Amino acid sequence: MVPYIELRNINKRFSDVNANDHVDLSVNMGEIHALLGENGAGKSTLMNILYGLDYKDEGEIFVQGQFSDIRTPSDAIALGIGMIHQDFMLIPPFTVTENVVVGLDEEGSSPLLDLDKAARSIKALSEQHGLDVDPHARVEHLSVGEEQRVEILKLLFRNAKLLILDEPTAVLTPQEAEGLFEVLRSLADNDHTIIFITHKLHEVMNISDRVTVMRDGKAIDTLKTESTNPRELAMKMVGREVVFHIDKNLRKSGECVLQIENLHVDDDTGYHKVQGVSLDVHSGEILGLAGVDGNGQSELAQALMNLRPIKEGNIIVNDVDVTNISSSLHRSAGMAYVPADRRKVGSVSELSVALNTILGNINHYTTAGNLIIQDLQVREHAEELVERFDVRPRNLTLDAGKLSGGNLQKVVLGREIMHEPSLLIVEQPSRGLDVGATEYVRRQLLTERDRGTAIFLISAELEEILALSDRIAIIYEGEIMGVINSDEAVVEAIGLMMGGTRLEDLPGYR
């Protein structure tokens, strides 16, 4: 049988990185094919080449056995190839229908718009594939899960037969991810072919038929999913044994560093997102905040860093009231923050990696009354960071925006940790990281804690919370359901609290 897609000997260099090193990949019709690999292994690059966003230096692409020279996304779309990117690409002020129809090749079709007719076909299509969404809603009002369904509808609407999804589950809740998998399975049963990039090994095991592992730009191996296991995949991917369970030292927590008193915060639309949260985090401990994404975690973190107005309540760090201090003073108060969105909030894409490592602390590296940046000192600092956190490639002058998702995360996290804060607030530290980097980042967080830093860890992944935290607070609809010690933590109990049961109402609570 001819493979649906065949990539032969694809090579792509970016200045000093060989992002794709003579890669072969073949994907069969109706297959769900997982693409696995470390951060910076070249997965997105390979898929960008297939979708016409990057052009290969060498190699050939065959679609259903036909040699195809794909130079632009419209070439790819004409061949039935569709891609959903790591960052979503919809136009927020447009309606769902406008987003779906815009860019449709109008050959043969009328140059006039018939949005009502399009809305009806979108409705039908969404019912057929279980992709529930209102065609008339504006995309800016949708949840991430819904946005992703619109992206899929957009591909189906233009008859894409091959769907490429680049880390589609990174921003989804577990329930949303399960919904996505059902859709993908039913699409695959209906002659669609799917390439799926992820770092989560259980997802590979759960959804894929075959899996190709990439490392350092090369395709290492392609395996049948049923005849492999997570340990073997991790081994192939990282090139060494990966430790999934990290041992924690006993906790030596000290005085209270962060004290949150009765905090109330709204989101952008005025919805009351954080409703009277009181918590404390001590030096030398990790307090994990567990909860389904969207229950006020981000708003809470933003309010702590004064990135969002506080309606009521106080924040005290090291006995100083920081509730309304300007964000330029946070560093001197000992606070550091790693936001969930590294690309838009945590970094500046157009600046070099080196300059990104000093963001928020630039005055420390300037002379002549803050007018001149001292390049040498910046370079030393950046080199140390890149070395210590294993950022790849080791190129300090590269625009930060050109780093792969995982490596950018290392830069942001490294910058905050190297400032030796007394309080570190981290959101979704391993989102988008490969298993090796995840292990590494978690170790760094534990080292920071042992050094005496108070860490407030916000994560939608329960497994991560359980692995790292000393105490766990559970948030539901902006309220804390309870705080428990992690050595007494029972997964079922936490699950119940994440669903809205208070600790004191739990069955068997003393």
Place this chain on the structure above:
Amino acid sequence: MKGFTGPIYSYLAAVLVSMVLVSLLLALFRIPIFETYTLLITGSLGSMTKLGDTLMVSVPLIIASASLVITFKAGLWNIGVEGQIIAGAVAASFIARELQMPTQILLPAMIGAGFLGGAFWGLLVGLLKIRGGVNEIFGGLGLDFVATGLVVYLVIGPWSRKGIASTSGTEPFHENAWFPTVEGFRLSPLAVSVSLLVVLMVIFVFNRTQFGLKLRSIGLNPNSSYRFGIPTSRYILTALVLGGAVAGLAGVTQVASIHHRLVPSISGGYGFLGILVVLLAGYRPFLVIPIAFFFSMIAIGSIQWQLRLGLHSSLGGVFQGTLVLSVVLISAMRLLRQRREKHVKTEE
């Protein structure tokens, strides 16, 4: 900068605020306030002649603004409209001077030539942008200067009046090349219709065609649009050419229904004034018409200020500028109030 997006009634509030501000200014110089404003109204709408003049000034302003809507919606900071108006005017003048034909043929030919002339000037901006990587702001501005130079050269050089090389303009065109007017007035129904048709066309393109949707998409996010499979460069080029073509029509109305000859200041600054109109309209084409008309009222009415009150004519510009600032002020206040209301709502 996204332009102003408030509801219609907030424009009335802005007019009131700017009137208060200008009144303060007038009071400072002991100028009769009430009379100043009544003069503005009577001077621009008070008689058929004056109303006609106001309408005639609004024609090129409406057309230039419609041209700007096309490119602004596509995310292009097109400030080359001045040059495109001139290019249209020059092309139409060429036809008017060279072809001896009955007016029924000559006028459409001039309109066609102006359309093409403006389109060509827009094409240059577009090619500089997508081939040469020159931002449309610099390309457009540069070509504005080139066009101004060209028209001055023509007026004092090859197209100068016999015996005199003066910057006051070319020989008037033959009357066949004049847009017909209402008997006894300067008002030309043809020019007014052209401006309204252009606005209708822009509304149609952006609301009812695939092309318009794609341009809006490129304007909001060119990166996404490219990934959607839209050949963004080609559409950017098309938007600049179409915008230029429309601007060229403003040049046609300038030579064929206002000046009846080519003069160095043929663009009348409408390419720049149009930017203010479009920003105030929040890129909404239908709002261009009343806003441009109001600007024209100030322009024509303020002539009376000079005649009757001895005020300098630039006071009209001060009023227009205050108006823009008031709109900005009001929209800021509206946003603040919305935020505060939200707070009150959630605290209940």
